[in-house]
Protein backbone atom coordinates (compact mmCIF):
# COMPACT_ATOMS: atom_id res chain seq x y z
CA UNK A 1 0.00 0.00 0.00
CA UNK A 2 1.16 3.52 -0.70
CA UNK A 3 1.47 5.79 2.34
CA UNK A 4 -1.65 7.86 2.85
CA UNK A 5 -2.09 11.19 4.51
CA UNK A 6 -5.60 10.42 5.67
CA UNK A 7 -7.07 10.34 9.12
CA UNK A 8 -6.67 7.53 11.61
CA UNK A 9 -10.20 6.48 10.81
CA UNK A 10 -9.35 6.08 7.16
CA UNK A 11 -6.22 4.06 7.92
CA UNK A 12 -8.24 1.87 10.26
CA UNK A 13 -10.80 1.37 7.54
CA UNK A 14 -8.12 0.45 5.02
CA UNK A 15 -6.56 -2.04 7.41
CA UNK A 16 -9.94 -3.58 8.19
CA UNK A 17 -10.54 -3.98 4.45
CA UNK A 18 -7.13 -5.62 4.04
CA UNK A 19 -7.82 -8.11 6.83
CA UNK A 20 -11.33 -8.88 5.60
CA UNK A 21 -10.11 -9.46 2.05
CA UNK A 22 -7.40 -11.87 3.18
CA UNK A 23 -10.00 -13.84 5.15
CA UNK A 24 -12.44 -13.73 2.23
CA UNK A 25 -9.92 -15.17 -0.21
CA UNK A 26 -7.95 -17.50 2.06
CA UNK A 27 -10.28 -18.63 4.83
CA UNK A 28 -9.88 -20.40 7.14
CA UNK A 29 -6.77 -18.41 7.94
CA UNK A 30 -4.73 -17.68 11.07
CA UNK A 31 -3.98 -14.25 12.48
CA UNK A 32 -0.28 -14.96 11.98
CA UNK A 33 -0.80 -15.58 8.30
CA UNK A 34 -2.87 -12.41 7.98
CA UNK A 35 -0.01 -10.45 9.54
CA UNK A 36 2.44 -11.90 7.03
CA UNK A 37 0.12 -11.27 4.08
CA UNK A 38 -0.82 -7.69 5.01
CA UNK A 39 2.44 -6.49 6.52
CA UNK A 40 0.51 -5.36 9.62
CA UNK A 41 1.96 -6.06 13.03
CA UNK A 42 0.65 -9.05 14.99
CA UNK A 43 -0.79 -6.63 17.55
CA UNK A 44 -2.63 -4.68 14.85
CA UNK A 45 -4.08 -7.85 13.37
CA UNK A 46 -5.20 -9.03 16.79
CA UNK A 47 -6.89 -5.68 17.45
CA UNK A 48 -8.61 -5.50 14.08
CA UNK A 49 -9.67 -9.16 14.17
CA UNK A 50 -11.10 -8.71 17.66
CA UNK A 51 -13.20 -5.80 16.50
CA UNK A 52 -14.39 -7.66 13.41
CA UNK A 53 -15.28 -10.76 15.47
CA UNK A 54 -17.20 -8.54 17.89
CA UNK A 55 -19.12 -7.02 14.98
CA UNK A 56 -19.92 -10.50 13.62
CA UNK A 57 -17.99 -9.98 10.38
CA UNK A 58 -15.46 -12.63 11.33
CA UNK A 59 -15.93 -15.85 13.27
CA UNK A 60 -13.38 -18.11 14.90
CA UNK A 61 -13.40 -21.60 13.60
CA UNK A 62 -11.21 -24.69 13.92
CA UNK A 63 -8.17 -24.77 16.12
CA UNK A 64 -4.90 -25.90 14.59
CA UNK A 65 -1.96 -27.15 16.60
CA UNK A 66 1.44 -26.21 15.31
CA UNK A 67 4.54 -28.24 16.01
CA UNK A 68 5.12 -27.35 19.63
CA UNK A 69 3.53 -23.92 19.31
CA UNK A 70 0.38 -22.61 20.87
CA UNK A 71 -2.92 -23.66 19.32
CA UNK A 72 -4.23 -21.04 16.86
CA UNK A 73 -7.84 -20.27 16.07
CA UNK A 74 -8.52 -19.73 12.39
CA UNK A 75 -10.79 -17.01 11.08
CA UNK A 76 -13.63 -17.14 8.57
CA UNK A 77 -16.18 -14.60 7.38
CA UNK A 78 -19.25 -14.48 9.58
CA UNK A 79 -22.57 -15.31 8.00
CA UNK A 80 -24.75 -13.41 10.44
CA UNK A 81 -22.96 -10.11 11.03
CA UNK A 82 -23.96 -8.06 8.01
CA UNK A 83 -26.02 -8.49 4.87
CA UNK A 84 -26.27 -6.62 1.57
CA UNK A 85 -29.25 -6.33 -0.74
CA UNK A 86 -29.33 -6.29 -4.53
CA UNK A 87 -32.25 -5.40 -6.78
CA UNK A 88 -32.70 -6.16 -10.45
CA UNK A 89 -35.07 -3.52 -11.71
CA UNK A 90 -37.10 -4.01 -14.88
CA UNK A 91 -40.10 -2.17 -16.28
CA UNK A 92 -42.43 -4.64 -14.55
CA UNK A 93 -40.77 -5.76 -11.32
CA UNK A 94 -38.14 -5.20 -8.65
CA UNK A 95 -36.45 -8.50 -7.85
CA UNK A 96 -34.52 -8.30 -4.57
CA UNK A 97 -31.86 -10.65 -3.21
CA UNK A 98 -30.22 -10.50 0.20
CA UNK A 99 -26.71 -11.93 0.44
CA UNK A 100 -24.48 -12.69 3.39
CA UNK A 101 -20.89 -11.48 3.71
CA UNK A 102 -19.70 -14.33 1.49
CA UNK A 103 -22.02 -13.24 -1.29
CA UNK A 104 -24.35 -16.18 -0.90
CA UNK A 105 -28.04 -15.45 -1.46
CA UNK A 106 -30.07 -16.05 1.69
CA UNK A 107 -33.45 -14.53 0.72
CA UNK A 108 -35.29 -13.18 -2.31
CA UNK A 109 -38.50 -11.27 -2.94
CA UNK A 110 -40.15 -9.79 -6.01
CA UNK A 111 -42.45 -6.76 -6.11
CA UNK A 112 -44.42 -5.53 -9.14
CA UNK A 113 -43.91 -1.95 -10.32
CA UNK A 114 -47.01 0.27 -10.40
CA UNK A 115 -45.35 2.13 -13.30
CA UNK A 116 -41.86 2.96 -14.56
CA UNK A 117 -42.09 6.36 -12.89
CA UNK A 118 -38.83 6.69 -10.89
CA UNK A 119 -40.77 7.24 -7.65
CA UNK A 120 -42.84 4.09 -8.20
CA UNK A 121 -39.70 2.12 -9.10
CA UNK A 122 -37.90 3.31 -5.95
CA UNK A 123 -40.92 2.44 -3.80
CA UNK A 124 -41.12 -1.07 -5.30
CA UNK A 125 -37.37 -1.62 -4.86
CA UNK A 126 -37.55 -0.53 -1.22
CA UNK A 127 -40.57 -2.79 -0.57
CA UNK A 128 -38.85 -5.75 -2.22
CA UNK A 129 -35.71 -5.25 -0.09
CA UNK A 130 -37.72 -4.87 3.13
CA UNK A 131 -39.67 -8.04 2.41
CA UNK A 132 -36.58 -10.05 1.45
CA UNK A 133 -34.54 -8.78 4.41
CA UNK A 134 -37.17 -9.38 7.09
CA UNK A 135 -35.41 -9.66 10.44
CA UNK A 136 -32.04 -9.07 8.78
CA UNK A 137 -32.98 -5.47 7.93
CA UNK A 138 -31.09 -3.87 10.86
CA UNK A 139 -27.91 -5.58 9.66
CA UNK A 140 -28.18 -4.43 6.03
CA UNK A 141 -25.23 -2.29 4.93
CA UNK A 142 -26.66 -1.07 1.64
CA UNK A 143 -28.57 -1.77 -1.55
CA UNK A 144 -27.13 -2.34 -5.02
CA UNK A 145 -29.42 -1.81 -7.99
CA UNK A 146 -28.98 -3.21 -11.50
CA UNK A 147 -30.94 -1.67 -14.35
CA UNK A 148 -30.82 -1.69 -18.11
CA UNK A 149 -29.13 1.31 -19.70
CA UNK A 150 -26.24 3.72 -19.32
CA UNK A 151 -25.60 4.24 -15.62
CA UNK A 152 -23.21 6.82 -14.25
CA UNK A 153 -22.42 5.16 -10.96
CA UNK A 154 -20.16 7.92 -9.64
CA UNK A 155 -22.89 10.56 -9.83
CA UNK A 156 -25.77 8.19 -9.08
CA UNK A 157 -27.49 9.04 -12.35
CA UNK A 158 -29.22 6.79 -14.85
CA UNK A 159 -28.14 8.62 -18.00
CA UNK A 160 -30.44 6.69 -20.28
CA UNK A 161 -32.61 3.64 -19.93
CA UNK A 162 -34.76 2.62 -22.87
CA UNK A 163 -36.47 -0.10 -20.82
CA UNK A 164 -37.53 2.36 -18.10
CA UNK A 165 -37.88 5.33 -20.48
CA UNK A 166 -35.59 7.39 -18.23
CA UNK A 167 -33.12 10.14 -19.06
CA UNK A 168 -30.87 11.61 -16.36
CA UNK A 169 -32.77 10.16 -13.40
CA UNK A 170 -30.98 10.57 -10.04
CA UNK A 171 -32.10 7.13 -8.92
CA UNK A 172 -29.41 6.55 -6.30
CA UNK A 173 -30.51 9.52 -4.20
CA UNK A 174 -34.17 8.76 -4.77
CA UNK A 175 -33.86 5.20 -3.45
CA UNK A 176 -31.59 6.28 -0.58
CA UNK A 177 -34.35 8.61 0.63
CA UNK A 178 -37.08 5.98 0.31
CA UNK A 179 -35.14 3.00 1.69
CA UNK A 180 -32.93 4.87 4.19
CA UNK A 181 -29.90 2.84 3.07
CA UNK A 182 -26.74 3.64 1.11
CA UNK A 183 -27.36 2.75 -2.54
CA UNK A 184 -25.08 1.87 -5.47
CA UNK A 185 -26.57 1.78 -8.97
CA UNK A 186 -25.14 0.01 -11.99
CA UNK A 187 -26.01 -1.36 -15.41
CA UNK A 188 -27.17 -4.95 -15.85
CA UNK A 189 -23.90 -6.06 -17.41
CA UNK A 190 -21.69 -4.34 -14.84
CA UNK A 191 -23.74 -5.85 -12.02
CA UNK A 192 -23.43 -9.27 -13.64
CA UNK A 193 -19.67 -8.74 -14.00
CA UNK A 194 -19.49 -7.59 -10.38
CA UNK A 195 -20.92 -10.89 -9.18
CA UNK A 196 -18.48 -12.89 -11.31
CA UNK A 197 -15.54 -10.78 -10.10
CA UNK A 198 -16.61 -11.24 -6.48
CA UNK A 199 -16.56 -15.00 -6.99
CA UNK A 200 -13.05 -14.75 -8.42
CA UNK A 201 -13.84 -17.32 -11.08
CA UNK A 202 -11.79 -15.66 -13.81
CA UNK A 203 -8.41 -16.25 -15.27
CA UNK A 204 -6.45 -13.02 -15.16
CA UNK A 205 -7.42 -9.41 -14.56
CA UNK A 206 -8.11 -8.18 -18.11
CA UNK A 207 -11.61 -9.26 -19.06
CA UNK A 208 -14.62 -8.37 -21.12
CA UNK A 209 -18.03 -9.56 -20.03
CA UNK A 210 -20.79 -9.21 -22.61
CA UNK A 211 -24.50 -9.52 -21.99
CA UNK A 212 -26.96 -10.59 -24.67
CA UNK A 213 -30.65 -10.19 -23.97
CA UNK A 214 -33.35 -7.75 -24.95
CA UNK A 215 -30.42 -5.35 -25.29
CA UNK A 216 -26.66 -5.80 -25.47
CA UNK A 217 -24.03 -4.69 -23.00
CA UNK A 218 -20.35 -4.99 -22.21
CA UNK A 219 -18.36 -4.65 -18.98
CA UNK A 220 -14.70 -3.78 -19.51
CA UNK A 221 -12.41 -4.96 -16.72
CA UNK A 222 -8.84 -3.62 -16.60
CA UNK A 223 -6.49 -4.77 -13.83
CA UNK A 224 -9.46 -6.32 -12.06
CA UNK A 225 -11.54 -3.13 -12.04
CA UNK A 226 -14.65 -2.33 -14.03
CA UNK A 227 -13.98 0.67 -16.26
CA UNK A 228 -16.77 3.24 -16.19
CA UNK A 229 -15.78 5.67 -18.93
CA UNK A 230 -16.91 9.27 -19.13
CA UNK A 231 -20.43 9.58 -17.72
CA UNK A 232 -20.65 5.80 -17.40
CA UNK A 233 -20.44 5.23 -21.13
CA UNK A 234 -17.69 2.57 -21.21
CA UNK A 235 -18.58 -0.72 -22.83
CA UNK A 236 -21.03 0.79 -25.32
CA UNK A 237 -20.39 -1.75 -28.04
CA UNK A 238 -24.15 -2.24 -28.52
CA UNK A 239 -24.43 1.13 -30.21
CA UNK A 240 -21.32 1.02 -32.32
CA UNK A 241 -22.02 0.50 -35.97
CA UNK A 242 -22.22 -2.93 -37.53
CA UNK A 243 -21.32 -3.45 -41.16
CA UNK A 244 -23.85 -2.09 -43.59
CA UNK A 245 -24.85 -3.61 -46.90
CA UNK A 246 -27.25 -2.93 -49.73
CA UNK A 247 -30.26 -3.72 -47.55
CA UNK A 248 -32.25 -0.88 -45.95
CA UNK A 249 -30.80 0.64 -42.81
CA UNK A 250 -32.18 -0.64 -39.51
CA UNK A 251 -33.09 2.25 -37.19
CA UNK A 252 -32.01 1.80 -33.56
CA UNK A 253 -33.85 3.02 -30.47
CA UNK A 254 -30.75 5.14 -29.69
CA UNK A 255 -31.41 7.36 -32.71
CA UNK A 256 -28.63 5.93 -34.89
CA UNK A 257 -28.87 3.23 -37.55
CA UNK A 258 -27.42 -0.24 -37.94
CA UNK A 259 -26.02 -0.50 -34.42
CA UNK A 260 -25.05 -3.99 -33.26
CA UNK A 261 -28.14 -3.69 -31.06
CA UNK A 262 -30.29 -3.86 -34.24
CA UNK A 263 -28.57 -7.10 -35.36
CA UNK A 264 -27.61 -9.08 -32.27
CA UNK A 265 -30.06 -8.22 -29.50
CA UNK A 266 -33.39 -9.93 -28.95
CA UNK A 267 -35.02 -6.53 -29.52
CA UNK A 268 -33.27 -6.25 -32.89
CA UNK A 269 -34.29 -9.75 -33.92
CA UNK A 270 -37.91 -9.10 -32.92
CA UNK A 271 -37.95 -5.84 -34.87
CA UNK A 272 -36.65 -7.67 -37.95
CA UNK A 273 -39.38 -10.31 -37.66
CA UNK A 274 -42.02 -7.59 -37.37
CA UNK A 275 -40.59 -5.72 -40.34
CA UNK A 276 -41.00 -8.90 -42.39
CA UNK A 277 -44.60 -9.30 -41.25
CA UNK A 278 -43.97 -12.18 -38.86
CA UNK A 279 -44.87 -12.85 -35.24
CA UNK A 280 -42.19 -11.20 -33.07
CA UNK A 281 -41.44 -14.35 -31.06
CA UNK A 282 -38.05 -15.72 -32.10
CA UNK A 283 -38.29 -19.45 -32.79
CA UNK A 284 -34.95 -21.30 -32.70
CA UNK A 285 -36.05 -23.67 -35.48
CA UNK A 286 -38.07 -21.45 -37.82
CA UNK A 287 -35.78 -18.45 -37.43
CA UNK A 288 -32.41 -20.17 -37.77
CA UNK A 289 -31.12 -17.77 -40.42
CA UNK A 290 -32.08 -14.77 -38.27
CA UNK A 291 -30.24 -16.29 -35.30
CA UNK A 292 -27.22 -17.12 -37.46
CA UNK A 293 -27.10 -13.50 -38.69
CA UNK A 294 -27.32 -12.24 -35.09
CA UNK A 295 -24.53 -14.59 -33.99
CA UNK A 296 -22.31 -13.48 -36.89
CA UNK A 297 -22.75 -9.81 -36.06
CA UNK A 298 -22.19 -10.43 -32.37
CA UNK A 299 -19.00 -12.33 -33.24
CA UNK A 300 -17.77 -9.37 -35.31
CA UNK A 301 -18.66 -6.77 -32.69
CA UNK A 302 -17.24 -8.79 -29.79
CA UNK A 303 -14.01 -9.63 -31.63
CA UNK A 304 -13.49 -5.98 -32.59
CA UNK A 305 -14.09 -4.92 -29.01
CA UNK A 306 -11.83 -7.64 -27.61
CA UNK A 307 -8.95 -6.75 -29.92
CA UNK A 308 -8.89 -3.19 -28.56
CA UNK A 309 -8.42 -4.35 -24.97
CA UNK A 310 -6.63 -7.67 -25.39
CA UNK A 311 -8.38 -9.57 -22.57
CA UNK A 312 -7.31 -12.95 -21.24
CA UNK A 313 -10.92 -14.04 -21.05
CA UNK A 314 -14.26 -13.14 -22.58
CA UNK A 315 -17.53 -14.23 -20.97
CA UNK A 316 -20.91 -13.83 -22.64
CA UNK A 317 -23.97 -14.01 -20.41
CA UNK A 318 -27.14 -14.81 -22.35
CA UNK A 319 -30.36 -13.75 -20.64
CA UNK A 320 -32.80 -16.70 -20.38
CA UNK A 321 -34.99 -15.19 -23.13
CA UNK A 322 -31.97 -15.06 -25.47
CA UNK A 323 -30.96 -18.65 -24.74
CA UNK A 324 -32.15 -19.72 -28.19
CA UNK A 325 -31.04 -23.18 -29.32
CA UNK A 326 -27.48 -22.97 -30.65
CA UNK A 327 -27.33 -19.14 -30.52
CA UNK A 328 -24.61 -19.14 -27.83
CA UNK A 329 -22.48 -21.74 -29.60
CA UNK A 330 -22.84 -19.98 -32.94
CA UNK A 331 -21.81 -16.71 -31.30
CA UNK A 332 -18.73 -18.40 -29.86
CA UNK A 333 -17.74 -19.84 -33.23
CA UNK A 334 -18.31 -16.49 -34.94
CA UNK A 335 -16.15 -14.75 -32.32
CA UNK A 336 -13.29 -17.24 -32.73
CA UNK A 337 -13.51 -16.96 -36.52
CA UNK A 338 -13.57 -13.16 -36.46
CA UNK A 339 -10.78 -12.95 -33.89
CA UNK A 340 -8.52 -15.13 -36.03
CA UNK A 341 -4.97 -13.82 -36.12
CA UNK A 342 -1.86 -15.76 -37.14
CA UNK A 343 0.24 -14.55 -34.21
CA UNK A 344 -2.22 -13.66 -31.47
CA UNK A 345 -4.21 -16.46 -29.88
CA UNK A 346 -7.81 -15.61 -28.97
CA UNK A 347 -8.82 -15.11 -25.34
CA UNK A 348 -10.63 -17.83 -23.44
CA UNK A 349 -14.25 -17.58 -24.49
CA UNK A 350 -17.06 -18.80 -22.25
CA UNK A 351 -20.81 -18.52 -22.50
CA UNK A 352 -23.31 -18.75 -19.67
CA UNK A 353 -26.99 -18.17 -18.97
CA UNK A 354 -27.30 -14.97 -16.92
CA UNK A 355 -30.41 -15.40 -14.81
CA UNK A 356 -32.08 -12.30 -13.35
CA UNK A 357 -31.12 -13.40 -9.84
CA UNK A 358 -27.45 -13.33 -10.89
CA UNK A 359 -27.82 -9.64 -11.77
CA UNK A 360 -29.50 -8.85 -8.44
CA UNK A 361 -26.83 -10.81 -6.58
CA UNK A 362 -24.09 -9.02 -8.52
CA UNK A 363 -25.57 -5.67 -7.50
CA UNK A 364 -25.48 -6.83 -3.87
CA UNK A 365 -21.84 -7.86 -4.32
CA UNK A 366 -21.08 -4.26 -5.37
CA UNK A 367 -22.14 -3.24 -1.87
CA UNK A 368 -20.07 -6.00 -0.23
CA UNK A 369 -17.03 -5.07 -2.29
CA UNK A 370 -16.83 -1.78 -0.40
CA UNK A 371 -15.98 -3.72 2.76
CA UNK A 372 -13.12 -5.60 1.14
CA UNK A 373 -11.44 -2.77 -0.72
CA UNK A 374 -9.55 0.23 0.60
CA UNK A 375 -11.60 3.24 -0.40
CA UNK A 376 -8.91 5.46 -1.92
CA UNK A 377 -7.40 2.80 -4.12
CA UNK A 378 -10.69 1.96 -5.82
CA UNK A 379 -12.79 5.11 -5.74
CA UNK A 380 -15.27 4.17 -8.42
CA UNK A 381 -16.07 0.74 -7.06
CA UNK A 382 -16.27 1.55 -3.38
CA UNK A 383 -17.89 4.92 -3.05
CA UNK A 384 -20.83 3.59 -1.14
CA UNK A 385 -18.63 1.33 0.99
CA UNK A 386 -19.49 1.97 4.60
CA UNK A 387 -17.00 1.89 7.40
CA UNK A 388 -17.48 -0.93 9.80
CA UNK A 389 -19.52 -0.65 12.96
CA UNK A 390 -17.35 0.78 15.75
Ligand SMILES: [Zn+2]
Pocket residue numbers: 238239240252253254255256257259261
Ligand atom coordinates in the same frame (compact mmCIF):
# COMPACT_ATOMS: atom_id res chain seq x y z
ZN1 LIG B 1 -28.10 2.17 -31.28
